Amino acid sequence: MKTQNIPKATIKRLAVYIQVLTGLKRDGVEVISSEKLARACSVNPSQIRKDLAYFGEFGVRGVGYYVHELISSIKQSLGVDRVWGCALVGVGNLGRALLRHKEFALRGFSIRAAFDCDPYKIGEVVSGLEVVCTRQFKARVEELGLEIGIITTPPERAQRAANYLVDGGIKGIVNFAQARIDVPKNVPVEYVDFTHHFYSVAFNISSME
Amino acid sequence: MKTQNIPKATIKRLAVYIQVLTGLKRDGVEVISSEKLARACSVNPSQIRKDLAYFGEFGVRGVGYYVHELISSIKQSLGVDRVWGCALVGVGNLGRALLRHKEFALRGFSIRAAFDCDPYKIGEVVSGLEVVCTRQFKARVEELGLEIGIITTPPERAQRAANYLVDGGIKGIVNFAQARIDVPKNVPVEYVDFTHHFYSVAFNISSME
Secondary structure, three states: OOOOOOHHHHHHHHHHHHHHHHHHHOOOOOEEOOOHHHHHOOOOOHHHHHHHHHOOOOOOOOEEEEEHHHHHHHHHHOOOOOEEEEEEOOOOHHHHHHHOOOOHHOOOEEEEEEEEOOOOOOOOOOOEEEEHHHHHHHHHHHHHHOOEEEEEOOHHHHHHHHHHHHHOOEEEEOOOOOOEEEEEEOOOOOOOOOOHHHHHHHHHHHHHH | OOOOOOOOHHHHHHHHHHHHHHHHHHOOOOOOOHHHHHHHOOOOHHHHHHHHOOOOOEEOOOOEEEHHHHHHHHHHHHHHOOOOOEEOOOOOHHHHHHHHHHHHOOOOEEEEEOOOOOOOOOOOOOOOOEEOHHHHHHHHHHHHOEEEEEEEOOHHHHHHHHHHHHHHOEEEEEEEEOOOOOOOOOOOOEEEHHHHHHHHHHHHHHHHH
C-alpha cells in the first residue's frame, strides 16, 4: 500500500499510537475503545479517527479497535512492516547509546554497521558491531542491505558523513548531528534535535509563572 | 516578555533558527537576509517572517537580520536567555550520552544532578556528576536549583521517576523513556521519541519507490 501526502504531524502521532498500542499488547489488552486509546495517547478521539482514516476503515462500532490488527495496519501503511537495514556513522557517546538502544531493532530498524573516521575507534566492537572506517561504507552497502543512514558525528563532520552515505547509495538519512546537511532531493532527511523539546518545556514553564 | 499560545511547530522552527544562527555567528557572519536564512533553515522566507512576527519587529529592510541580535531576541522570547537547572533520572546508555552531550549546556540547559535507583550505579561519577539514589531527589532540588527533569529510564520505570520528580517540585519534564507518564497539569511534559523520525524516513523512501 502506498499512501502519499500524509502530513508529518500525522506520522508523528501514528508513531505514538504504535508505541502506546505496543504497550497495551504487552499488557495483554486485545481490544480498546477509541476514547481510551485517545486518552492513553494524549490526543482527542476525533483526531485518532481522522488520522486512521488516511489508511482506510479501522475499528468496529461499539467495540473499538483490535490492538494487534491496528498495529499491523499502521505499520503496513507506513512501510515499517518489514526490517530496514541501517548504518550508523559517528561512534561517539550518542552513537554508542543508539547502537545499544534496543528500541530500534524492536521497531524494525536494524543497525548492521558502525562507521567512524577516528583510527582509535576503528576495530573497536560496540554492541556486537566492529567499527569500520567510513571510507568502507560504499563497499558494505549491498552485502549488508544498508538503506537508512544514521549520522551521529560532531556538527562539523556531518556533511562529510552525508557525502559518504549518498555516494554509497543510501536511500534516506536520520541526522542527529547539530548541523544542516546538503543531499540530493531523492534522499529524504530527518533532523533529530532534542533541544527544541527543552526550549518548549522552558517556554511553557515561563508562560505559567 | 511573555508570549503565550505560540504554536508548537513555531517553537520547533525557532529552535532550528537558533541552531542555524549560532552556526553563522560561529563562522563570523554578522548580517543575513531572510532569503539566505530561510534557505539555510530549509523553510520559506515568508514562514520565517511570520514566525518572528510573534515576538515583534525584527530585521532591517534591505539589510536583513543582525545575527547576534536575532539570537538574543528569540532566546528572550522563549525564556531561554537564562540557564535552566536540569536533573537527569536514569543513568543508562542514553542517560550517559546526554550527560556527556555538550550541546545542552551550550543551549542553556545545565544538567546538575544524575539519579538512578540501581545500587551498582549509585556513587559512580559520570561526566563530573556523582550518581545519586533517586529517593534523594527532593533533598537536592533547592540546593541545586533543579527545575527541569530529564527521564532516561527504561519504559517500566518512567512513571516512578516522574513521581519522584513531581513530588520534589520539578517545574517541567523532558521524557526520553518509551512510555507515557501521568503528571499534574501544571507540569509541562515533552516526549522525545526518535522512532517517528525513522518511520518518517522509511515512509518517504517507500512512497518514492
